[in-house]
Every structure is written in structure tokens, then in C-alpha cells.
Amino acid sequence: MSKRDYYELLGVSRDASPEEIKKAYRTKAKELHPDRNSDNPDAEAQFKEVNEAYDVLKDADRKAAYDRFGHAAFEGGMGGGPRPGGGGFQGQGDFASAFSDVFDDLFGDFMGGGRGGGRQRATRGSDLRYNLRVTLEEAYNGLQKTINVPTSVACDACNGTGAEGGSEPVTCPTCSGIGKVRAQQGFFTVERTCPTCHGMGQIIKNPCKSCQGHGRIEKERALSVNIPAGVETGTRIRLAGEGEAGMRGGPPGDLYIFIEVAQHPIFEREGMHLHCHVPVSMTAAALGGDIEVPTIDGGRSRVKIPAGSQAGRQMRLRGKGMPGLRGGGHGDMYIELAVETPVNLTGRQKELLKEFEKLSEENNPESTNFFSKVKSFWEGMKG
Template sequence: MAKRDYYEILGVDSNVGDSDLKKAYRKQAMKYHPDRNPGDTDAEASFKEVNEAYEILKDPQKRSAYDQYGHAAFEQGGAGGGAGFGGMGGGFSDIFEDLFGDFMGGQPGGGRSGGGRGSDLRYNLEISLEEAFNGKQMEIKIPTTVECESCDGSGAEAGSVPVTCNTCQGHGKVRAQQGFFTIERTCPSCQGQGKIIENACKSCRGEGRTSKEKTLSVNIPAGVDDGNRIRLSGEGEAGMRGGPSGDLYIFLSVKDHRIFQRDGQNIHCRVPIPVSVAALGGDIEVPTLDGARAKVAITAGTQSGRKFRLRSKGMPIMNSHSHGDMYIHTIVETPVNLTKRQKELLREFESEGKGAHSPESEGFFSRVKDFLADLKD
């Protein structure tokens, strides 16, 4: 079954601000919370749906990807599966934290014990149609954060180590009773890390990571199309204090070509042909995306717009050894700058034929004649 629109799930429009988005989320989460709907499987499913929608829309990067590509931006290990742009993560304890963290002095969306996971990154890469056809190994440069070399990602100055947080005893979370709820929230002392840094590293100021431009090698497979994405696991921002790195998502776009037009895995090419070849027939050569030339046999009497098919001369089909097809669209070119003799020959041809060589014109004007006769009746 097709997934519902995230904005529809939360009851907001696509222009909603962060504050109103959060209010709508809290309202829906309270409405469908399992403790308020014991044994109601539909309410539980709606509760998970609300959580998933908010996890995507509250993050500007994820929201931008969703607005542009919809659910397709998170397929193959996306939002519903705990990967993609950070995934769902968190379980019900994060919902408690988002709903009630403000009342307890905590921060919504806090982390767990240990280093926090780094953010996922997006990189937009434009390639040519030839590169999409052949595939290519490319190098890209991205500004990101990497593990601090001075402290090996610990965040502590050399010679010192982080100590266990006394508030949460190293768990990164604290619990409190709120009516009939037991609320678990991020520890306010260590911000969910479970440890306190008493002597912070001067290079990274205790974060365990520093800013750096990184060069990466990317393999562009043959046959990619607009909107395809490539995931480089662990190549996003470094995590806080030794936490796991995020992922890098490369979104591809293919530039328009000056000769060929792409339609899925098929290639189209408009080719002008002389009127003599169109009338008498003959062979023409056309370029193909692999850099070669293909011979096309033009049959006598070819009109503008006729298509000729070249099998397996289109785009490679990803994850297979097959190719799409190439279609040649003929454009019969009217001769210009004729000499006096050429004009005389054309007039002789016209007088000899008396319309017999132009069946489409004859048919059209015959229909016009019938149409005008019907108007007089």
C-alpha cells in the first residue's frame, strides 16, 4: 500500500513553520499514544506513522529531500528502516522526550549514552549524458567534519580522559515520574553522552571532531538517470566524541544533450534528410552515444516525423547487460538557394506529376472540399 503524505499525516500544509509543525506533531502523538489507546492496533500504527513523519519533516535536510523527491528519497534503507537520512531511531522513549522534555528541563531529540551519530550529508552532482551512458569514476570534494586527530575523537585533552557522569551514572538518560507516565529524557549534565569532559581538547573544544574538506572517489554506474542517488556509508559528518559517522547521499542530475533526447532507457534523435533521399530512398549515417556511427536505410517516400528504430543503441539498463533502443526521427528538409536550372527541373517535376506524387496533400484538400460543400448544404 502506498505511503501517506507526511504533511497529511500531521495535518499541516507544506509551508508550515517549525513551531507549528512541532505543535501539530504533539497533538497527533498524544491522540494516538498507546497508553491512551490500549489494545488499539490502528492507533498504534497511526502513532508510528506520526513519529516517522515528524522525524523527516523536523530536519531541514531530510525535509528538503522529501519535498523534492517524496518518499523515493528514503527508499532502500530510508526513513522507515532506520537508515537513509538518519532513519527513525529512538523508539517510544524519544517520543516521551519530545512531548515532555521541555517540562523537565531537557532538550527534545536528545542522544543516547555514548557518542552521538554524525549528520547525513547531501551532495548534488550534475553529469553529462555521455557519463550517464558510459559510467565514470569521479572525485568530489565535500566540506564536512572528521574525527579530531589531537584527541582521537574523545574530546578530551591529551593525558586526560572523560569521566562517568554522576547525574545519569553513564547511561546518558535520566527517568522521572510524571503522573502515570515514566518519562525518560536526555541527561542535562552530559547531554546524553554518559561522560563528562573536565579538560576539553583545545583543537576541537571537546566535540571530538573538526571541520575539513574531504576528497572522495565516487563510482557512477552506467545507466543512471535524473534523481538517482548513491549512498556512501559512513562518509557523512563525524559523530560526536567517537560516535558513528553519518552517511553521504549523492543526488544525480543529467544535463540536456545538444543532439540526443533521453526518455527512460531509450534515446531519440531528430535527423534532417534531403528531399531527394526522402523521395528516392537511400542510406544515411547517424551518431550514437557510444561514439560510433550507425547506418540507417531510408525507404522511398519517407515523410517528416517517421521513426526508424535502432535496437540496443539506447541507454544501458542498470544491473543488467541490456540496453534500451534508439529512435531516429526524420525531418525532410526543403532545399534552399536553388539555381535557375534546379528551379526549372522542379517546375517540370510539378507539371509532370499533377499532384499524383503528394497523396497526403491530395487527401487533405479533398477533405477540405467536402467540408466546404457540407457548409453550403
């Protein structure tokens, strides 16, 4: 079977420049790589043909011999002669060397973006979380609060560089500042984080005694935080640049404050609305009257109870709820009646209640209606 023309394999013309040939090779190598064509049984053979073509055309002398004699230049001692490994296809070591030209293009997304992509001279500090518990009154009014945050801050002794006496970090001799090293494994070149500089690309010969070369130290900071009115449990406040200091002069992270509003002994919150359960006596619910209830702003409101009120009845006080976090006025406050049954009755009280019950047979419409339905239900079951 005759070999295909090398220029045709790469898809370039005979007068193509070395840059054009290399670009065409990279495109073809990525397209035909066996790892990307597991469903194509011919991919590996085509991939080898492309590498064979590039191995010849990238070398000026071998390219000239091929242009003059074609494939015959490497089959009988003509032209540039055969390459080690037999035939026109390069041996394993040469192939791995050629394949490293496209290593970054094939795996750059997974290994940090290609040559030099793994270098991390200065890294951003981590974000921090602080849980802050406030009362319902504080959530209603808003407040300015000072918190103490344990975190890492830039070392003052070395100005965050990690080097003693104002000296500068030097380029890592192992990876030449790239932050990664490569090792040959068969046909493949594997890239790993440099063990000497741990991916930083630089090393510190004379580390700072205060921070041991890290460029930051542990310290507790006092921060003043503005808690706006209307916050509720789950509200998150971001303080830009107040997180952990970056490594070796890198930018700091952010501080996120998560709000938790404590339960209140009187009020229950539902968004912008408040609920208040108020116990009332049987006589007050039956006769009606006025009661005085507290409000979250510290004030008092007088509420009129209609005569004959039942347990669970609600009355609304407009604008007496919580403020909106981003404006929009206030919610409402709902008063819910809890009719209380008296306990520990005296003998005289029991007599009066029994007498009252006899006189109240026509004053309990809900009970009368319910037991009428029960009587009809039982009669229907008998039928």
C-alpha cells in the first residue's frame, strides 16, 4: 500500500512556512488523538501517519530530501537517511518529544492552561464566614456592631513577601519559574506541580522569621459592621477585602457575615409581618372589651375585642411589623386571641358556671350546629 503525501496528510501546500506546518500538525494531532476517538479504530494509525509527516517536514534537511525524492528519500539511504527506530515513523522517544508540542493544546484546560499556567506567585486569600446572632429588636432597628474575627493578615515584618530583610523571592531552579515539572511516561508527557516551590514558581532563600516565609500571620481583628434594619435569618452581608490575607502579597479574600435572628418571647416573625398570641378570659371574649398589646418598637397599642370573639380570631395592626430590608415600608402585626379556660375553680364558681350553662343553650351556635350534624350522621348510619 502506497503512502499518502505528507503535505496532503497535514493539509498544507508545499511552500508552507514552518509555522504553518506546525499549526496544521497541532490541529490534526488534536483531531486524531486516540483518546478522543475511542469509537474510531483507524484513529491510532492516522495519528501515527500525521506524526510521521510532521517529523519529516519540521526538519529543513529532511524536508528538502522529501521534496526532491518523495518517500524514496528514506527507504534506501537516499537524502537524509532513515531515522532511528526504523522506517519513516519516529521511535518512541522521538514521538514523545514531538507530541509534547501539542501537549498544552490537548490538556491545557485540565493542567492549568499550558506552559507556565500553573505558576502562582501570589494567590488570593480565602473567603471567611462569620455567624452573627442578633435580637429581633436589633433586626427591627438595625445597628452598628463590632466583631472580632480571627484570620490571617499580611506580615508587617516582610510586607507580605515572606522574605527576611526586604529581600525578594528568587526563581525556582527546579521548574525555572513555571510552577510545574514534566515527566516522560511512554508516549505521554505528564505534568505535575513542582515539588520544590509547590507551584509558586519562586522560592525564598531567607524566609521571614515572623511568618516563616508564608507572608502572613494569624491575628484577631476588630471590625465594625453595619447591620441594616430588616435583616432576617439567612441574610448575608459581604465585606470585600476583609477575608484572609493572600499568599506572598496576593489580594485578600472577602468576609461573609451570616445573620441569625434569635427567637422572641412575645413575637413570631413571618417575613415582614409579626404575630402576637394574646390570652383573654372567657368573659372578656364573650363580653368584648379593650386590651393593651406591646409593639416591636417598644410602644403600646390598644386593641378592641368584639363581643363573642372565638379562639384564634385575628386582628391586624397596620404598619406595626418589620421594616423591609431594601425599603418598601413596614409589614403588619397580627393579634391572635387565645381564649383561656379557667382552672382550679372554687365550689361557688362551679355552681355559677353550671347555672350559666343552663341559661346559655341558645348562645352557642357553633356547638348547636355541630351536634345537629352529628345527630344526622348517626341516624343515617342506622338507616
